[in-house]
Amino acid sequence: MIDLDDIDRALLRHLAEDAGLSASALGRRVGLSQPATWRRVQRLQEAGVLAGARLDLDLAALGFGVTVFLGVKLGTKGRVSLADFERAVSAIPEVQTIEHVLGLYDYRLRVTARDIADFERVLRRRIMTLPGVANVDANVLLSEDRLPGPI
Structure with a gap:
């Protein structure tokens, strides 16, 4: 430190x-x-305090009007490794963040899509077919406020 x-x-x-x-x-x-x-x-x-610079894109201006947070519960963990799931979900461009969490779900994903129909396509064709996915819970983002600044 x-x-x-x-x-x-x-x-x-x-x-x-x-x-x-x-x-x-x-x-x-x-x-x-x-x-x-x-x-x-x-x-x-x-010293690692500054890990890089970040560019914030306006997703709505780029045509991505829907953001959904997904709670993903994996099934039998012995059959599918966490690394396999992480590798597969990382390949989905609509998935903006992947967080391994403790609690009700194993992972929390931030997914962007053009609209609800596009999100449904991503959910059905890409996320629900990932290795080990047993349960998915979705929360649609209504608005977002960010308070910039250090901790």
Whole structure:
């Protein structure tokens, strides 16, 4: 674990808001020179605090108007390995995230589709045919608010 000071936390806060900021723009926001800012960001990357930059796409603008969260319960786990399921579900482009969870379901998937009919096609032809799938529970996303920022 790395020790973070107030400037490091400020850098993380600004990068969480806009990961594309240049070192000079970031430095102006936290009161550092461009080289000092660059060195700090490099240190945070090398320590694993910054694992990469992320681009958020507007799925609705791209024609994907439906997002569904699926709870997936696998059947007999001895017959199908978790790795086999994860490998197969990772190949489905509509599946945006795969989370192995503890609780009622074994996995939680975030699936995007153009519309409900497209989602039904993905569910019937791709997800329900995955190895080991015993039960699927769906929750359609109505709205989403994201509060950006570090923990």
